[in-house]
Amino acid sequence: MSNKRGGIMERLDNGDVVIGDGGFVFALEKRGYVKAGPWTPEAVVEYPEAVKQLHREFLRAGSDVMQAFTYYASEDKLSNRGNTASQKFGCTAINTAACRIAREVAQEGDALFLGGVCQTPTYLSGGDKASIQAIFRGQMQTFKAEGADLVLCEYFEHVEEAEWAIEVGLETGLPVACTMCIGPQGDMHGNSAGDCAVRMARAGAKLVGVNCHFDPFVTLEAIKLMKAGLERENLKAYLMCQPVAYMTPDAEKQGCIDLPEFPLAMESRLCTRWDMHRFARAAYDLGVRYIGGCCGFEAYHIRAIAEELAAERGRFPAGSEKHIAWGGGMKMSTKPWIRARSGRDYWENLNPASGRPYSAAMSRPDNWGVTRGSEMLVQHAHETTEEEDNRVKQLGQQMRKK
Amino acid sequence: MSNKRGGIMERLDNGDVVIGDGGFVFALEKRGYVKAGPWTPEAVVEYPEAVKQLHREFLRAGSDVMQAFTYYASEDKLSNRGNTASQKFGCTAINTAACRIAREVAQEGDALFLGGVCQTPTYLSGGDKASIQAIFRGQMQTFKAEGADLVLCEYFEHVEEAEWAIEVGLETGLPVACTMCIGPQGDMHGNSAGDCAVRMARAGAKLVGVNCHFDPFVTLEAIKLMKAGLERENLKAYLMCQPVAYMTPDAEKQGCIDLPEFPLAMESRLCTRWDMHRFARAAYDLGVRYIGGCCGFEAYHIRAIAEELAAERGRFPAGSEKHIAWGGGMKMSTKPWIRARSGRDYWENLNPASGRPYSAAMSRPDNWGVTRGSEMLVQHAHETTEEEDNRVKQLGQQMRKK
Amino acid sequence: MSNKRGGIMERLDNGDVVIGDGGFVFALEKRGYVKAGPWTPEAVVEYPEAVKQLHREFLRAGSDVMQAFTYYASEDKLSNRGNTASQKFGCTAINTAACRIAREVAQEGDALFLGGVCQTPTYLSGGDKASIQAIFRGQMQTFKAEGADLVLCEYFEHVEEAEWAIEVGLETGLPVACTMCIGPQGDMHGNSAGDCAVRMARAGAKLVGVNCHFDPFVTLEAIKLMKAGLERENLKAYLMCQPVAYMTPDAEKQGCIDLPEFPLAMESRLCTRWDMHRFARAAYDLGVRYIGGCCGFEAYHIRAIAEELAAERGRFPAGSEKHIAWGGGMKMSTKPWIRARSGRDYWENLNPASGRPYSAAMSRPDNWGVTRGSEMLVQHAHETTEEEDNRVKQLGQQMRKK
Amino acid sequence: MSNKRGGIMERLDNGDVVIGDGGFVFALEKRGYVKAGPWTPEAVVEYPEAVKQLHREFLRAGSDVMQAFTYYASEDKLSNRGNTASQKFGCTAINTAACRIAREVAQEGDALFLGGVCQTPTYLSGGDKASIQAIFRGQMQTFKAEGADLVLCEYFEHVEEAEWAIEVGLETGLPVACTMCIGPQGDMHGNSAGDCAVRMARAGAKLVGVNCHFDPFVTLEAIKLMKAGLERENLKAYLMCQPVAYMTPDAEKQGCIDLPEFPLAMESRLCTRWDMHRFARAAYDLGVRYIGGCCGFEAYHIRAIAEELAAERGRFPAGSEKHIAWGGGMKMSTKPWIRARSGRDYWENLNPASGRPYSAAMSRPDNWGVTRGSEMLVQHAHETTEEEDNRVKQLGQQMRKK
Secondary structure, X not given: OOXXXXXXXXXXXXXXXXXXXXXXXXXXXXXXXXXXXXXXXXXXXXXXXXXXXXXHHHHHHOOOEEEOOOOOOOHHXXXXXXXXXXXXXXXXXXXXXXXXXXXXXXXXXXXXXXXXXXXXXXXXXXXXXXXXXXXXXXXXXXHHHOOOOEEEEEEEOOHHHHHHHHHHHHOXXXXXXXXXXXXXXXXXXXOOXXXXXXXXXXXXXXXXXXXXXXXXXHHHHHXXXXXXXXXXXXXXXXXXXXOOOEOOOOOOOOHHHHOOXXXXXXXXXXXXXXXXXXXXXXXXXXXXXXXXXXXXXXXXXXXXXXXHOHHHHOOOOHHHHHOOHHHHHHXXXXXXXXXXXOXXXXXXOOOOOOXXXXXXXXXXXXXXXXXXXXXXXXXXXXXXXXXXXXXXXXXXXXXXXX | OOOOOOOHHHHHHOOOOEEOOOOHHHHHHXXXXXXXXXXXXXXXXXXXXXXXXXXXXXXXXXXXXXXXOOXXXXXXXXXHHHOOHHHHHOHHHHHHHXXXXXXXXHHHOOOEEEEEEEOOHHHHOOOOHHXXXXXXXXXXXXXXXXXXXXXXXXXXXXXXHHHHHHHHHHOOOOOEEEEEOOEOOEOOOOOOHHHHHHHHHHHOOOEEEEEOOOOHHHHHHHHHHXXXXXXXXXXXXXXXXEOOOEOOOOOOOOHHHHOOOOOOOOHHHEOOHHHHHHHHXXXXXXXXXXXXXXXXXXXXXXXXXXXXXXXXXOOOOHHHHHOOHHHHHHHHOOOHHHHOOOOHHHHHOOOXXXXXXXXXXXXXXOOOOOOOOOHHHOOOOOOOOHHHHHHHHHHHHHHHHO | OOOOOOOHHHHHHOOOOEEOOXXXXXXXXXXXXXXXXXXXXXXXXXXXXXXXXXXHHXXXXXXXXXXXXXXXXXXXXXXXXXXXXXXXXXXHHHHHHHHHHHHHHHHHOOOEEEEXXXXXXXXHOOOOHHHHHHHHHXXXXXXXXXXXXXXXXXXXXXXXXXXXXXXXXXXXXXXXEEXXXXXXXXXXXXXXXXXXXXXXXXXOOOEEEEEOOOOHXXXXXXXXXXXXXXXXXXXXXXXXXXXXXXXXXXXXXXXXXXXXXXXXXXXXXXXXXXXXHHHHHHHHHHOOOEEOOOOOOOHHHHHHHHHHOHHHHOOOOHHHHHOOHHHHHHHHOOOHHHHOOOOHHHHHOOOOOOOOOOOEOOOOOOOOOOOOOOHHHOOOOOOOOHHHHHHHHXXXXXXXXX | OOOOOOOHHHHHHOOXXXXXXXXXXXXXXXXXOOOOOOOOOOHHHHOHXXXXXXXXXXXXXXXXXXXXXXXXXXXXXXXXXXXXHHHHXXXXXXXXXHHHHHHHHHHHOOOEEEEEEEOOHHHHOOOOXXXXXXXXXXXXXXXXXXXXXXXXXXXXXXXXXXXXXXXXHHHOOOOEEEEEOOEOOEOOOOOOHHHHHHHHHHHOXXXXXXXXXXXXXXXXXXXXXXXXXXXXXXXXOEEXXXXXXXXXXXXXXXXXXXXXXXXXXXXXXXXOHHHHHHXXXXXXXXXXXXXXXXXXXXHHHHHHHHHHOHHHHOOOOHHHHHOOHHHHHHXXXXXHHHHOOOOHHHHHOOOOOOOOOOOEOOOOOOOOOOOOOOHHHOOOOOOOOHHHHHHHHHHHHHHHHO
């Protein structure tokens, strides 16, 4: 695609701050188009208008890159544990449809579009490099064919698999970005966040960083370590950051997916737009130049990032037509006490209450400590059996007792 | 409109439980199409596709009634405190467009559509009955002309204004429903919740109840008092309930708008789908037969109501295609500890953490105690002046110190 | 006893505010001299120096009345469920020793001393009036013989038993005070707080009010209702208030004993001295003229009451020698940031954190709903059997699941 | 002193776990005998019976070592910022009286007694080594003369000052123990916890560890680092641990004194006896062999330690006469739901609620970052001036705004 600001590398090299989009699986699950559990994106074929509308909201909010909804659209995931999406629609059709929707909306603004791959059930099950790269290659050829501006390898818990994905990404000739879903404690194989960044950059990623699994502020702690790793090794790569929009101070190594509320009771952890102002400023100050979001991020979170960085970027998003910075719209309320709530001082210093006096501030995460190679991570095409179901539930109860 | 299950009164008289929809202003504000502060619905003209998409999500989630997005679409509100919507689009055009969108989507399913009016700035400013009824009449004539199935008078803080609205609603010959935004403490003029119900029913409303301002469980406390009032006076009216999807145990007489987090930092109070299961069951058991939502309710909250009452209603919503009751989809997760989270026992007993250790569970509400007739409630067409702005901010600070 | 300020009625009639003492069973349990569970006061015989020291702390803190440690020193309680205190020491010896200690310390200052009775296991077990009054009479004759200045009937859950106690108290010819352990919801037989006050006053109590079971602020809600009841019936009685020093906003009808933390994990609910300033002021403003404490109150809480009311009482307590009002002593700290914490503004506006991010703000109380006459309240002299133990534990688990 | 179990080193060398006592300044402040702010121990002269009673409570609870109440009894502290204790009583008289009380109570059981010194205002003010050691020497000569069994150098924020104290302690010929008030972040001069342990051991301390400033669990994190430091350097010293009894997960480098609740609103952070069971077990498992407490620890906390380690120590404390392990006394309650609360399962798994819905779980600590040499740490004999007072308050408000 051609556009005013140029491709991703030109934008970054010109000093622009690139704004990403938010999390499609969570947003579309709430709207009724994605199933919680498998989280696969066959909605691009089934309900393309709903997907397109979500892209448009992010575009309007300030996103510079439309991320095609290809998350988990790998052959093995689309047919895992009773998922029939692969059989019904086919992996290629899904990746193609996703790219076309993203491209169409990107062209409505001055935006780019990307195609992304992520960690595979095959890797968790112990599959070999060739078969895993074949999965990535299938998706990435579609991205290339549909004219993607860049390729994103994201949501990797093991830097090894991330490297394999980057390798395949480079085959497309497009710029490759890579983000792992890790926190300050590093990847599941014990590689530090700094070492992960170094390995991603050495593998050829032009942008490296973190997405998903941790809240904006914990994520920036990991990015700090990545930045230090790159500096230590004199490597040059842009930093990229797309955290979840849920507060996770209590998450441990595996992030928010270990918290008992994940994924169907995360509401009380949801970030406000004011959290995002703070995040955008801190990310910018740290040197992050691709700032977006993952699960839980909706258009108004992205708009808050775009508004916080409006001076640096030299523009407000289209969506600011319907938003006055720092609650300025409150001056139009009919109630005087709400009119009193306009202004940065008020919102910036508010510690929002939970409204849940029977709930705690933090939860103890599940700590199963299983990773690639563990028997319980071996995936299969048939549905989870009753025996398997009973077994994990018993284990879960034992864990929580501790 | 004609449809399989008949009009609103036939459905109710046949013993069906009617499911409403969720809150348009909050949802569309987050998506970027409504401005927080004035909260007026000119998006129906500006961004009809975005409004239509939201209706479709609720339809798919199980809503039986598409509520045309006419909230605050009264002449005086569309031109209050610098709002230019009236001037740009006109009140009638907005009400007409809203009805047509709602009707179109309703016809895609077996749903009805309604047009609604709500409390007016003119009433708060002390305007007389005739001028206020003229405002309602303008909107309602549009609803009638566009073929609405019923008229809703909602979001009234004073039962007197609700009665005036019902009177005008009856002129249309359509069934009239009426809900007030009050809690167990009654209306702003000191009328008890029970007396409010009695007066709404006597004025001619076929459905009476509560919408907005309070969480599902506090709202049901008010409905209980309304039910008792109706029984005491031997009046027959169906009960209707559309609460906010935010936990508000700390709200006082004026509800969630008094809480310091309102409206731009309510996230941590957001209800989960499991809260809605509990709400739907409790509302049903209390005898409520029109169960929907207001601010904060999104499609998945409505779907939870429809799933909880699937046996009573004899049907699941279309959206259950993408949702397995009580987290059943978790069985398709790649992670064993998440597979362990399928099942009602798990989700029903979870007290979700806030992830905010520096926040409290409750806030002290602003208690300005101003109501109809107070000078500070007099509205005007020009923008809020700097002097007015300073004054409310000073008062706000004094209140919060107490 | 003769003393400068006169007897209890003279003091009250002269307009003095009488300050009570704090809770002996909780304080001495923590110090190692009272057993949690039976909570009986045989320490007066076993460890008189420890009891005397606690009295002295309260005297020094400003208490005007030494309450002899006769709580639960009734024959039936001293031999209930395996308690051997009655057999070892005898009921009369315990009551006598308690009075002598209290009298001795009272004489060290210008203080009075009282003997108290409280609700009996016999009443809970359904015993008749004569046998219950005989129990009270035994204790009260000792109080009279030892020269008590007044008799206190306290900690009654049923106003009927309170009346029976007052009747016996009047036989002594001493002034009789009576406080029930009830909250705004009234007594266990469904009598309102207002009616309870009326019945206590009509029975002959010169002071009526509330002790134990609820925090200072909930207790004052009950006192408000009692005051209204007395005014309604044109009855004159002084108001008396001795709440627990634990925050109990979540307690229901039976108060803090229903909360899951009771009695061995109440620490995080403990009131600060600043809470007591607020309590003392509110109690005074409501017209309460005997202000003291119950479980959890230690000397510094009583001192805070005495300091808050120093102007009204015309004197500071002896203990203020070691205390500068509102944190004034902080000016002597070696650390500058602690020196910055002197002054009322700082402490009055502080919302103290719990330091427990895995804990909630409130608990759901046990709601067994058993009262006088319930089989499970029948007491016996032998130890709780294993069968009984298993049964209550099963019931407890069922309750908590709800 | 001679006694059955021998001196401190014999006990430790024989494998016994030595139990310390709790915090005198906080306990006696609440009882009315110590002034908050200066926190000096002249009560040993003024109110010896009150001090003796507190020693007896700890002895009865299981303490093996009576710690003479000589905390802050250094010449410079007794005359700092308007303190008149030095002038009235004299430093030597105070240290002597404290030793005699401790010795007397120790002899009532099979206990030892120690004298302790702690950090000096002179060090914070930048005084030289000779003058600071002279201060320590004065106190320690008294300890020796009064027959102390060991010398404790405690509550040091800078390991340099701790080394100077140990040097003087060794002059007495008694065994020297040394604990610093530091957490896992190390001392105020940037020395790591591990290095501090190494330096204390090299200076000649037979026991090294941590006291005060952090909760039991944070303290054990620091002890872990100390243990690793000692092992790294092949040094042998016993580990000693006397934390505060307040939960401080939010404390930073300087510990609980930086928290806004310190020192007069710490109640809601107070540990339960069940926290102490957990602490005792974790400390024992880590290899700590001198386990006691500091501020906030009362007799029942020490008793919980003694009960948790009863099997390892081969004895229960005297105070267990009035305590049945794990709430066993609840079986004697008159109420069935409280009888249901006997047993380890119940209390061990309880997360106690705060009862404070308007409070958060954590506070942001003051972070003044001043240490030895800072102008604001220079002490003086006259009272804090009004100008100084205003200055620290202004600074405090600025800090808290951030």
